[in-house]
Amino acid sequence: MTLLRDRAPDARVFKGTFLSPRGSTHSEAGGSASGVSRLRTLADVEVFDPGWLSVGPDGRILALARECPKDARHVVDFGDALVMPGFVDTHTHLPQYAFTGLGDLPLLPWLETYTFPHERAFCDPTLARARARHFFQACLAMGTTTVMAYGTHHEEAVHIAFEEARASGIRAGIGLVLMDSHVPADFATESGKSLLAADRLAACWDRAGNGRLRFVVTPRFAVSCTQGLMEGAADLAQRRGLLVQTHLAENKDEIALVRELFPKAKSYTDVYDSCGLLGKNTLLAHCVHLGADERALLQERGCVVAHCASSNTFLSSGLMPLSRFLEEGMRVSLGTDVAGGTSLSMLAEMKAVGDAARLRKALYGEEPVKAPSLLSLATLEGARAVGLDRHIGNFAVGKAADFVVVDDLLSHPLYPRLGRNRQELGQQLEQRQGQTLATGESALERLSRVISRPHPDAVRETWIEGTKVFSRKG
Ligand code: GUN
Ligand code: ZN
Numbered sequence: 263m264t265l266l267r268d269r270a271p272d273a274r275v276f277k278g279t280f281l282s283p284r285g286s287t288h289s290e291a292g293g294s295a296s297g298v299s300r301l302r303t304l305a306d307v308e309v310f311d312p313g314w315l316s317v318g319p320d321g322r323i324l325a326l327a328r329e330c331p332k333d334a335r336h337v338v339d340f341g342d343a344l345v346m347p348g349f350v351d352t353h354t355h356l357p358q359y360a361f362t363g364l365g366d367l368p369l370l371p372w373l374e375t376y377t378f379p380h381e382r383a384f385c386d387p388t389l390a391r392a393r394a395r396h397f398f399q400a401c402l403a404m405g406t407t408t409v410m411a412y413g414t415h416h417e418e419a420v421h422i423a424f425e426e427a428r429a430s431g432i433r434a435g436i437g438l439v440l441m442d443s444h445v446p447a448d449f450a451t452e453s454g455k456s457l458l459a460a461d462r463l464a465a466c467w468d469r470a471g472n473g474r475l476r477f478v479v480t481p482r483f484a485v486s487c488t489q490g491l492m493e494g495a496a497d498l499a500q501r502r503g504l505l506v507q508t509h510l511a512e513n514k515d516e517i518a519l520v521r522e523l524f525p526k527a528k529s530y531t532d533v534y535d536s537c538g539l540l541g542k543n544t545l546l547a548h549c550v551h552l553g554a555d556e557r558a559l560l561q562e563r564g565c566v567v568a569h570c571a572s573s574n575t576f577l578s579s580g581l582m583p584l585s586r587f588l589e590e591g592m593r594v595s596l597g598t599d600v601a602g603g604t605s606l607s608m609l610a611e612m613k614a615v616g617d618a619a620r621l622r623k624a625l626y627g628e629e630p631v632k633a634p635s636l637l638s639l640a641t642l643e644g645a646r647a648v649g650l651d652r653h654i655g656n657f658a659v660g661k662a663a664d665f666v667v668v669d670d671l672l673s674h675p676l677y678p679r680l681g682r683n684r685q686e687l688g689q690q691l692e693q694r695q696g697q698t699l700a701t702g703e704s705a706l707e708r709l710s711r712v713i714s715r716p717h718p719d720a721v722r723e724t725w726i727e728g729t730k731v732f733s734r735k736g
Contacts, residue, residue: 350644
C-alpha cells in the first residue's frame with residue numbers, strides 16, 4: 263500500500279504484524295468481476311510482518327508500510343500481537359446474550375422455551391439498559407467493531423439500545439423486531455403501530471452517532487409476520503433507504519410451516535420477494551436449505567447471506583453450503599446469531615465456519631474455506647454486506663482505523679510453560695528455515711491457529727476510528 267495522503271504532524275503510528283484482506287474483484291451484483299475464483303479472491307490477505315500503521319488525527323488511515331515512517335514521533339508497539347481489521351458481525355440478537363449456551367432444542371421449540379421469555383423481559387427499561395450496555399461491551403471485548411443486531415419488539419428498549427451503542431463507540435445496526443402472528447399474544451404488535459414505531463426510531467437513529475448507527479428494518483421471519491406487515495416493512499425500508507434483516511430457510515420444520523402459512527408462494531424466498539423485501543440492502547440469516555431457484559433469486563436481487571455456522575450446529579439446523587454459494591457468486595458475510603450461536607466471538611465463529619466447511623468437504627467434496635478467507639469474510643465481506651466497504655474492512659488508505667489487536671500467543675500449545683513471549687518460545691523450539699518469526703511460524707499460520715484454538719482472552723485491544731474502545735488490561 264502506498265502513502266496517498268500527507269502525513270499530519272500529529273499522526274500516530276502503530277507497529278505490529280498486520281493482516282489486511284485485499285479482495286477487490288467483487289462486483290456490485292455479487293459475482294466475480296474479473297472471473298477469478300471467489301475462494302481465491304477471499305484468500306488474498308496482505309501481510310505486513312512487521313508493519314507500521316499511520317493514523318491521522320481524524321482516525322483515518324494515512325499509510326500501512328513495511329518500514330517505520332522517518333518522521334514518526336511516537337510509536338505504539340503491539341509487540342507479539344497480530345493486528346486485524348475490526349470484525350463485522352452481520353447477524354446477532356442483543357436480548358438473547360444473557361442466555362447464550364442454554365438449551366438443546368431445535369429452532370421452533372427453542373424460540374418458545376428460551377427466546378420469547380428473555381425478550382419479554384425487555385419491557386423493563388432498567389433491565390433493557392443494563393443488558394444493552396453489557397452486550398456492546400462484550401462485542402468490543404471480542405474485537406467486533408461493527409454489529410448488526412436484533413433488538414426486541416419494545417420501542418423504548420430499542421431506543422435505549424441505540425443510546426448505549428452510541429455511548430460505547432461501536433458501529434451498530436439495530437432493529438425493532440416486527441411480529442404480528444404466530445407469537446405469544448403480548449408479542450404480536452398491531453402491524454400499523456409497530457411500523458409507526460419503526461419509522462420513529464429510524465427518524466431518530468438512522469445514521470446518528472457520527473454515522474456509526476443504522477436503524478435496520480427487522481421482520482422477525484415469515485412465520486411471525488403477515489403479508490401486510492412485511493409489505494409495510496419493505497415500504498419503510500425503501501422510503502428511508504434502510505437496511506433490512508431477517509431469517510431465511512434456517513430449519514426444515516420452519517420451512518414446512520412457511521409453506522403452510524403461504525400456500526401460494528413458490529418458495530420461502532418467494533414469500534419475501536413478493537413483499538418487496540429482497541434487495542442489495544437485505545441481510546438474510548442462515549439460508550441453510552435453499553433450492554437452486556431460491557439461490558438464483560437471491561443473486562438476482564443482490565441480497566447478502568449472513569452465514570451463522572455456530573448457530574446452525576447448536577440448533578441442529580444443518581450445514582450451509584458455503585463454498586458452493588461463494589463459487590456461485592453469492593454475497594456472504596458472517597454472523598454469531600447469539601443465542602442460537604454459542605458466543606459473541608467472531609474468532610469462534612470463524613472456527614465454526616471453517617469446521618462446517620471441512621465437514622462439507624468430507625461429506626460432499628466441497629472446497630474447504632481456510633483461515634485467510636475466513637478473515638476476509640469476517641471483515642471486508644462483512645463491511646461490503648452492510649455497505650461500509652469504502653470506510654472499513656481492511657487497512658486501505660483513507661479508511662477508518664477500526665482494528666483489533668489479537669494475542670495469538672495465548673493459543674500456542676506451549677504458552678506459557680515453554681516461554682512467556684514469542685522470542686523465549688522461539689529459543690526453545692526448533693526454528694524452521696526461511697520463516698521470519700522467532701517460533702518459525704508465518705503470520706498466516708498464526709492466524710490459522712488463533713482461529714482453530716481461539717482463546718477467550720485473545721483480544722487485547724479494540725480500536726474504532728483511531729480511538730481505543732476496549733483494553734483487556736482495563
Ligand atoms: N428465527 C426467528 N427468530 C429467530 C431467532 O431469534 N433466532 C434464530 N436463530 N432464528 C430465528
Ligand atoms: Zn438470528
